[in-house]
Amino acid sequence: MNKSAMSFFENLIALPSPSGFEENASKLFKKYTEKFCDEVFVDTMGNVYGEIKSPNKNTYNVMISGHIDEIGLMVKYISEKGFIYFSSIGGIDVRLLPGFRVWIHSEKGKIKGVIGQKPIHLLEANEREKVSKIHELFIDIGAKSKKEALQYVNIGDPITLDCGLERLLNGYLIGRGFDDRMGAFCVAETLRALAEVKDDLDVNVFGVASVQEEIGLRGATVSAYNINPKVGIAVDVGFATDFPSVDEKIVGESKLEGGPIITRGPNINPHIYDILVKSAKNNKIPYQIEGHPRGTGTDANVMQLTRGGVATGLVSVPLRYMHTPVEMLSEKDLDNTIRLLKNAILSLKADMDFRPF
Numbered sequence: 635m636n637k638s639a640m641s642f643f644e645n646l647i648a649l650p651s652p653s654g655f656e657e658n659a660s661k662l663f664k665k666y667t668e669k670f671c672d673e674v675f676v677d678t679m680g681n682v683y684g685e686i687k688s689p690n691k692n693t694y695n696v697m698i699s700g701h702i703d704e705i706g707l708m709v710k711y712i713s714e715k716g717f718i719y720f721s722s723i724g725g726i727d728v729r730l731l732p733g734f735r736v737w738i739h740s741e742k743g744k745i746k747g748v749i750g751q752k753p754i755h756l757l758e759a760n761e762r763e764k765v766s767k768i769h770e771l772f773i774d775i776g777a778k779s780k781k782e783a784l785q786y787v788n789i790g791d792p793i794t795l796d797c798g799l800e801r802l803l804n805g806y807l808i809g810r811g812f813d814d815r816m817g818a819f820c821v822a823e824t825l826r827a828l829a830e831v832k833d834d835l836d837v838n839v840f841g842v843a844s845v846q847e848e849i850g851l852r853g854a855t856v857s858a859y860n861i862n863p864k865v866g867i868a869v870d871v872g873f874a875t876d877f878p879s880v881d882e883k884i885v886g887e888s889k890l891e892g893g894p895i896i897t898r899g900p901n902i903n904p905h906i907y908d909i910l911v912k913s914a915k916n917n918k919i920p921y922q923i924e925g926h927p928r929g930t931g932t933d934a935n936v937m938q939l940t941r942g943g944v945a946t947g948l949v950s951v952p953l954r955y956m957h958t959p960v961e962m963l964s965e966k967d968l969d970n971t972i973r974l975l976k977n978a979i980l981s982l983k984a985d986m987d988f989r990p991f
Contacts, residue, residue, distance in 0.1 A: 635969055639826075642666050643819050643968075647799045647809045650739050652706030652723045653848045655792040656680055659702050659815060663843040667822050670829040671841075681857040682843040684825045688835040693984040694864035696837045697944075698824060698975060699854050699933040700817025701847030701870070704810070705957055707793035709738065710769075712784065716777030718747065719769060720793060724848030725957050728768050734959070735796035736773060740787045746796070747775040797959045805965040806890065812961040816951055817869040818843040820968065824975040837865070837982045844933055854933035858940040865906060865945045865982060866937035867975065871963075872897075872924060872950030886924055888952045890964040893920030894971040897948040901930045901938055905988045906947035913978040919970050922952070945988035949974060 635643075642662075651659035660682050667684035668674045674684045682702075705724035712718050718738070722728075732751035737744045750772055754762070773793070777783035799809035825841040840861045844853035858866060875882045876889035888895050896910045914921040929935040930948055938946040951971050954962040 635965055639823055642822070644799055646815050646819055647811065650706070650737065650792065650794045651702055651704050651811065651815065652708075652792040652794060653703040653846045654723070655706070655739065656703050656845045659818070660843055660845070663702060663818055663822060667825055667841070670826050677856060677860060679853055679856050680845045681853045683857065683861070684822070684841045686825055686828050686832050686835065686839045688838050689833055690836050690984050693837050695840055695861050696979060696982060697840050697842060697858060697861045697863035697866040697937065698821050698979070699842040699844045699857065699866065699868050699937070700819070700821040701814045701845065701853060701933060702818040702843040703845050703848050703853070704794070704813065704815060705848050707736070709787055709789055709791040709793065712780050712787070712789070713772075714780050716775070716779050716783040717750075718773040718775065718783060718787065720771070720773060722768055723792065726768070727957055728771070729765050730958055731771055732766065736793050737796055738773070738775070738787050738791050738793050740791045742786050745775055745786050747773040750774045795959050802962070806962055807965060808960045808962045810959045810961070812953060812963055813871045813956055814847065814869075816871060816963065816968065820869045820951070820971050820975065823972045824979070827972060827976040828979060831980065834980055836984050837979065839979060847933060851933060851936045855936045858937045858944065862941060863937070863944055865988065866934065867906070867947040867949060867978070868932045868934035868937060869971065869975065870932045870948065870950050871953040871956060873956060874952035874954045877954055888922045888924065890952050890954065890962070891966050892922045892952060893967060894974050895922045895924045895950040895952055897924045897926050897930060897934070897950065899926035899930070900928065901926060901934055902947055903945035903988055904990060905986070906945050909981055910947055910949065910974065910978050913981055914974055917973060917977045919974050919977075921974065924950070
C-alpha cells in the first residue's frame, strides 16, 4: 500500500463515526475522493457518493458500497452525582466495556471519561462471575454533580472507545471500527484505481460510503435506490476463523492473508460470483469462499432487493475479533481486495445479462 493510501486509512480509522454520527469520517471520504472522481455528492442521510463515468453513454450503473459507520455508545442519563449512563449504538459486547477509557463527542469537543468498575477486592464471589448489563455501567468524567457534567456533555452525545490503529507483526493491523471503515477505504481506493484507467470502463461506477449499516442497513437502502444500479457489490468484513475458540464447522474457514472472501448463496447473483472468482484467478489474486444460505446482513442484502432487483455480490476482508476494540486484519488482504474489485469491475460489459436463465 502506498503512503498516501495508508495515511488516508489511518486518518479514517482515527475519526469517530458511530451510526448516525458519521459526519467527520464522511467528510474525509468526500475530500479524498474529490481528487480523482468525476463527481462527488452527499444525500440527505449523509451517504457520500463518488462517481467514475464510463466513456460509453449507453451503459448501466454499478454500485460498490462500504459502510463508514462503526458501533459505539450514546449518553442516556446523567445522575445527580455526575455519573453518565449510556446505551449502545449497534452490536456492543458489554463484557469488554468495564475499565475502558472513552471519548464523549459533545459540542464542547472530545471529553475524556472512563467506564468505572468496582475493584475486584470489593466484589462478592457471585459478582465476579456476572456480566453487567449495559444500563448498570457508567462513565466517570470527573464531574462532581449533574450540573457540572451538563456543562460538558448532553443527552444523546455519541461515545467511542479510546483506542486507535496500531501495527503488529507481519503487516497485521489492529484498531477500533475496521468494521467497516475498512470497507469505505477499499471503495475509495477502488475508485482511485479505476480513475486511472477510466477509458477502459464500460460501466458507470458509483462508490458509496454508506451510513447507519450497524443499525439496520439504512444508508445502503437509500443509496441503492438513488443510484438504481444494475450491479451492486458490498465491501465488508468477514469472520476470520484462524484463531482459538472458533468452530470452523459452524462458521466456515477463512484466514488472514488468505485474500478477500467471496460470498456464495441466495443473496448473491451467480453471474457476479463467477465474475469475481474469474477475476481473482485471472489476476493471480488469492481468494477465499464463504457459503451463506440466507441474507448476509450486509449492504448486499438491501442492494439485491432494490427496485426491480440488483445483481449483487459481496467481497469481505477477513477480520479477527469483530466488534471489539482490537479488530485485526492484514494489509495484504486490503491490497488484494482493492485489486479484485478493480479487475472485476473492468470486466463488466454494457451488454451483460445477469438473469439466472
